[in-house]
Amino acid sequence: MKNILSHIALMLLLTGCASDESNLIVYDNPEIELEIPLDFPELNNSIYNNMPTQYGVELGKKLFFDTQLSTDNTISCSSCHIPENAFADHNPKAIGVEGRIGLRNAPPVQNMAFMQFYNWDGNKLQLENQPLVPIITHEEMNSSILEVIGKLESDPSYIELFNKAFKGEGITADGIYNSIAQYEYMLITSNSKYDRVKRNEGETFTESEAQGYTVFQNKCIGCHSTALFTDQSFRNIGFPINPDAEEGGRARITGLVEDYMRFRVPSLRNIEYTAPYGSFGQFETLEDLLDYLDNGVLEADNLDPILKDNNNRIPLTAQEKTDLIAFMKTLSDTDFTGLDN
Structure with a gap:
């Protein structure tokens, strides 16, 4: 009798295991290999803990273009990071919900995988820590991560994508941050005329x-x-100062006087598409910017030595300006911006 009961128990156990296995959902979510362009610098270390995957990137792209991230469903990441503008903005300062104006110009989102600092003042070192900032900032999306999650949970397509991207974990705050970062890691620009030459x-x-x-x-x-x-250094190059009392440049992060009005040096890639120029759009055109550097910049104790040692200017003839702009336009990547379609 004891042996019979033992056999029955074993059969029930095996049957239960088989039943559990049949209910398991296996999520196949392969990593996407990043194509590292020739001579590009090292990747940001954080990417190794959040490698782009098929569904992670798909989810991140969907979120990037979704206005549900804002409190009134009017603003998405792409509202200020416009693909044809090399994922930059065309306004001097970013404009958020209800027409609220932000502190600075929205920088381009390109080659993020290789950046060691993010934002004009370098306040973020990991791209995964960036998406929450616009979501909760009053002048941008003015929402909360809980509010965003609540909206997404009513959409079955999001539930499915989050499960595919993050092993059935469902919709989470980390899933939002990590997937957007994965999508942005894929925004690599390296096929300009300059690159082909x-x-x-x-x-x-x-x-x-x-x-x-x-x-x-x-x-x-x-x-x-x-x-x-x-x-990727931080420099004060004597540009007109933002009248907003909240502005202090890199000093807002470090608290150091010597970092006052120092900003991260922007990339010149796709500069043809990212006007206006400067931390709050001080210059409408490249001609305006070069004229300013030629005529002389603002004096400052921490003015960059490149300017301070040259009478606060970068002297340029009219022909040099024309030629320099012609060269900078060879850094335009129409594959990246979609302008060749």
Whole structure:
């Protein structure tokens, strides 16, 4: 009798296990291999803990373009980071819900996987920590992560995507942050005319572009170095000062006087599409910006030595400005912006 009961118990156990296994959902979510362009710098360390995956990127893209992230369902990430503008804005300062105006110009979202600092003042070191900022900021989306999650939970397509992207964990705050970061990691721009010339793919610079490249190497490369066309340093280059009392540049983060009005050097890639220029859109055109540097910048105790040691200016002739702009336009990647479609 005891043996019979033991056999019955074993059969029930095996049957239960088989039943449990039949209910398991296996989520196949392969990693997407990043194509690292030639001569690009090292990846940001945080990407290794959040590698882009098929469904993570799909989810992040869906969220990036979804206005439900804002309190009144009017503003998405893409409202200020517009693809055809190299994921930058066309307003001097970003505009959020109810027409509220932010502190600064919305910077382009490009080559994020290789950046060591994010935002004008470098207040974020990991891209995954960035998405919450616009969601909760009064002048941007003015929402909360709980409010966003509540909206998304009413959409079955989101529930399915979150489960596919994050092993059945459902809709979570970390899932929102990580998926948006994964999508942004994929926004790599490296197919401009400049890149094709450097890769010897049959294109050559015009005479003006070649002359502009020489001017760039002589007068600009000190800040706009590396294949990203930024050395990712923080500098005060004497631009007109933001009248907003909240502005302090890098000093807002470090609390150091010497960092007052220092900002992260922006990349020149796709600069043709990212006007206006400066931390709060001080310059409408590249011509305006170069004229300002030529005429002389604002004096400051912490003015960058490149300017301070040269009478607070970068002298440029009219022809040098024309040629330099011609060269900078070779950094435009129409594959990236979708302008070739």
